[in-house]
Amino acid sequence: MKVVAAIVLSSLLIAAGIVLRPLIATEIPASERRSGYTFMSPDTKAMQDDDTTNPGMLGVIEGEALWNRKGGSADKSCADCHHDAKVSMKGVAARYPSYDKVLGGPVNLEQRINLCRARHQQADPLPYEKHDLLALTTYVAEQSRGMPITPDPTPELQPFVAKGRDLFMHRQGQLNLACTNCHDDNWDKHLASSAVTQGMPNGYPIYRLDWQSLGSLQRRLRNCITGVRAQNYDYGAPELVELELYLMSRARGMPLETPAVRP
Amino acid sequence: MARSAIPVVGGCFALALLALPRLAGGEELKSYSVTGDAIVESLTGEAGDAARGRKLVVDRANTCILCHSGPFPEDKFQGDLAPNLSGVGNRWSVGQLRLRLVDASRLNPGTIMPSYYRVDGLDRVAKAWSGKPILSARQIEDIVAYLATLRD
Structure with a gap:
């Protein structure tokens, strides 16, 4: 009976399309997960480690000022509702993107800030990738520095994580490459002379030396897609948020490093 | 589109012309036939130029040395995602090299080597590259000619 039950169950699983596919064998085991930090030169590591040399810390300082600045028709600041970010924002970035009940889907940290502006400050959204949104996001995320990534467990979010995983595994572009081809299968190698790395999302927003500025995870994803x-x-496209969701689930337990420095 | 021995032209010739109006230099994909694991005939009907081929290989825009290293002492930024090209002319015949450049996925569907002379079966190609192979037939022949000279 047990054998029959197992066969029936596996047939059902196959029918439902939720069997483990061969690709899953290439995913990085938790014990081998490595932050981009571990691939960096001693100089770049030192720059990140020291808050007085880490250029991302300027974003944190400017983000704190924005946190306390009143704005919008409601003339409210973030602090008017959330008070001291060091308390209220601790651990928040470690579980984003998170589920928004009203939208019925995931929102990332930048989108949450803009939703707060719209819903509670009656303020216009801050544009993506411009200084204010990056600084505010960096300030919020820095409150979780050192905390382990703990993805939002909301059941309604799981189909979006699965979509992000599908995109990660899907070959695209003229070069016909998927994220997994480099960041699961070849992270110990070099593209030109740069470390490929595992594509872990645990330091965003980052100060990237190549950009000479702070930038979001979505900016980094867009770089690879162009590549x-x-x-x-x-x-803000759903595909990028879903990819963020999958990347965070793939980095579960890794400590946040925001603001990380990357080459 | 299913892969056939003659992948683009043949029955799809008219369609290919309609679908690829912006192909570089107005060139449509040349037909070719695969024999074993090789394309024996030159895509252009002519031999490539090895000196031009070397320039193409070391030009990062053509992507070769992002993944491959090789006997290019002037370039310090070579990749190690793929085999070193030194001696590649001993390991493969000209025809085998040609197929590996044109469509390596035909030999190994899991390869990370892009298909340098293929426009079908690709998803979400950026507009600037849409309908264009990564390299032209002449560029493929020049690179094949150069790789064939790498004997050590």
Whole structure:
């Protein structure tokens, strides 16, 4: 009976399309997960480690000022509702993107800030990738520095994580490459002379030396998508948020490093 | 589109012309036939130029040395995602090299080597590259000619 039950169950699983596919064998085991930090030169590590040399810390300082600045028709600041970010925002970035009940889907940290502006400050959204949104996001995320990534467990979120995983595994662009081809299968190698790395999301927003500025995870994702010569997604596109969700689930337990420095 | 021995032209010739109006230099994909694991005939009907081929290989825009290293002492930024090209002319015949450049996925569907002379079966290609192979037939022949000279 047990054998029959097992056969029936596996048939059902196959029918439901939720069997483990061969690709899953290439995913990085938790014990081998490595932050981008571990691939960096001693100089770049030192720059991140010391708050007086880490250029991302300027974003934190400016973000704190924005946190306390009143704005919008409601003339409210973030602090008017959330008070001391060091208390209220501790651990928040470690579980984003998170589920928004009203939208019925995931929102990332930048989108949550803009939703708060719309819903509670009656203020216009801050534009993606401009200084204010990056600084405020960095300030919020820095409150979780050193805390382990703990993805939002909301059941309604799981189909979006699965979509992000599908995108991660899907070859695209003229070069016909998927994220997994480099960041699961070849993270110990070098593209030109740069470390490929595991594509872990545990330091964002980052100060990237190549950009000479702070930048979001979505900016970094868009760089790679351009690199494989695929059509890009707009900032805030559902595909990019789903990819963020999958990346965070893939980095479960890794400590946040925001603001990380990367080459 | 299913892969056939003659992948693009043949029955799809008219369609290919309609679908690829912006192909570089107005060039449509040349037909070719695969014999074993090789394309024996030159895509252009002519031998490539090895000196031009070397320039193409070391030009990062053509992506070769992002993944491959090789006998290019002037370039310090070579990748190690793929085999070193030194001696590649001993390991493969000209025809085998040609197929590996044109469509390596035909030999190994899991390869990370892009298909340098293929426009079908790709998803979400950026507009600037849409309908264009990564390299032209002449560029493929020049690179094949150069790789064939790498004997050590």
